[in-house]
Amino acid sequence: MSSSPNKLNVHALLWQDRQLSVLDQRLLPDQVHYDIYATAPEVAEAIRSMRVRGAPAIGIAAAYAVALSVQQYFVADNVEWQYKVNADIKILAASRPTAVNLFWALAVMQEKLASLQDSPVDAMINTAIEIHQQDIAANQQMGEIGADILADAQGILTHCNAGALATGGYGTALGVIRSAYHRQARTVFAGETRPWLQGARLTVWELAKDNIPATLTADSAAAMLMRSGQVDWIIVGADRIAANGDVANKIGTYSLAVLAQYHGIKVMVVAPVSTIDFTIENGGQIEIEERAASELLPASYVQEGSLVNAWNPVFDVTPAELISVIVTERGAVFNPFEQGVRKLKNEY
Numbered sequence: 237m238s239s240s241p242n243k244l245n246v247h248a249l250l251w252q253d254r255q256l257s258v259l260d261q262r263l264l265p266d267q268v269h270y271d272i273y274a275t276a277p278e279v280a281e282a283i284r285s286m287r288v289r290g291a292p293a294i295g296i297a298a299a300y301a302v303a304l305s306v307q308q309y310f311v312a313d314n315v316e317w318q319y320k321v322n323a324d325i326k327i328l329a330a331s332r333p334t335a336v337n338l339f340w341a342l343a344v345m346q347e348k349l350a351s352l353q354d355s356p357v358d359a360m361i362n363t364a365i366e367i368h369q370q371d372i373a374a375n376q377q378m379g380e381i382g383a384d385i386l387a388d389a390q391g392i393l394t395h396c397n398a399g400a401l402a403t404g405g406y407g408t409a410l411g412v413i414r415s416a417y418h419r420q421a422r423t424v425f426a427g428e429t430r431p432w433l434q435g436a437r438l439t440v441w442e443l444a445k446d447n448i449p450a451t452l453t454a455d456s457a458a459a460m461l462m463r464s465g466q467v468d469w470i471i472v473g474a475d476r477i478a479a480n481g482d483v484a485n486k487i488g489t490y491s492l493a494v495l496a497q498y499h500g501i502k503v504m505v506v507a508p509v510s511t512i513d514f515t516i517e518n519g520g521q522i523e524i525e526e527r528a529a530s531e532l533l534p535a536s537y538v539q540e541g542s543l544v545n546a547w548n549p550v551f552d553v554t555p556a557e558l559i560s561v562i563v564t565e566r567g568a569v570f571n572p573f574e575q576g577v578r579k580l581k582n583e584y
């Protein structure tokens with residue numbers, strides 16, 4: 237059986253001795269390597285280059301980065317330091333555009349900073365730690381809510397990595413899979429998730445570390461797998477959810493949802509409320525990150541004058557009508573297309 241929530245030893249981020257250790261996920265599963273960062277621009281580059289990735293993990297990393305910036309620049313009786321911190325916040329905000337957790341975390345940290353009169357360093361560090369710990373608690377709550385919904389369902393297909401590596405710990409979609417597997421064995425399939433291979437390199441590695449068997453599938457095998465009758469639920473994470481319940485997530489999620497509807501398979505999206513962008517009405521308003529063609533092209537095509545280019549959007553939007561349930565730490569919204577997710581709005 238999988239380990240209990242607290243025993244899983246997979247951490248995308250570690251705060252130790254006033255420094256941030258970041259697991260370089262580009263090197264997994266071959267290498268478990270942490271880099272230590274002391275400045276916000278270093279963390280921004282770690283987010284941009286996907287050393288750390290996953291909507292909640294990006295937000296938590298940004299929160300720690302703001303704390304690092306305040307620690308680096310704060311000077312008593314002098315307001316100059318605030319300009320430098322604000323410049324760092326702008327650098328962090330420019331690192332990746334789609335995951336709203338990044339901007340949510342920056343807003344929480346800015347609000348906290350504005351409320352402090354003096355000696356803000358420890359208060360800002362504690363706020364970042366709270367954001368981290370709240371994310372883990374939310375994931376464990378969502379895990380139980382999602383496992384209740386699954387009941388005895390056997391076959392699960394997940395996409396990308398929405399696990400401990402993408403969050404503060406435990407995971408969103410993988411959190412549900414962990415909690416469900418903790419109750420009774422399930423059959424778990426993981427899509428490889430080209431081109432960055434979060435499924436092939438991260439999800440199956442993370443589940444194996446947690447004693448949860450998983451079967452890797454090519455992204456293009458999803459339709460045949462669903463037709464085989466082995467899948468009861470598609471369970472995925474999210475990077476930004478619009479007020480009407482449209483969901484931006486890893487590229488390929490939309491295809492899975494269309495296939496799921498055709499095959500009568502249910503779709504569960506698992507995300508903390510910090511992933512909901514209540515300021516936008518629908519998924520058409522979500523900026524979809526396009527990454528370099530070189531991340532998709534074989535190296536031999538990446539050369540001056542090559543006639544081969546690549547279109548590399550790394551997220552897509554799944555319309556609410558293709559989603560059966562959105563699970564958050566504040567509860568589940570079934571058939572989100574009916575009323576959206578506005579009822580989940582609450583002041584943080």
Ligand SMILES: CSC[C@H]1O[C@H](OP(=O)(O)O)[C@H](O)[C@@H]1O
Pocket residue numbers: 289290291292396397398399402403407408409434472473474475485486487550
């Ligand atoms: C916990 S949901 C994480 C979410 O982020 C991933 O994207 P990326 O690896 O590019 O940061 C993917 O969309 C996951 O579902």
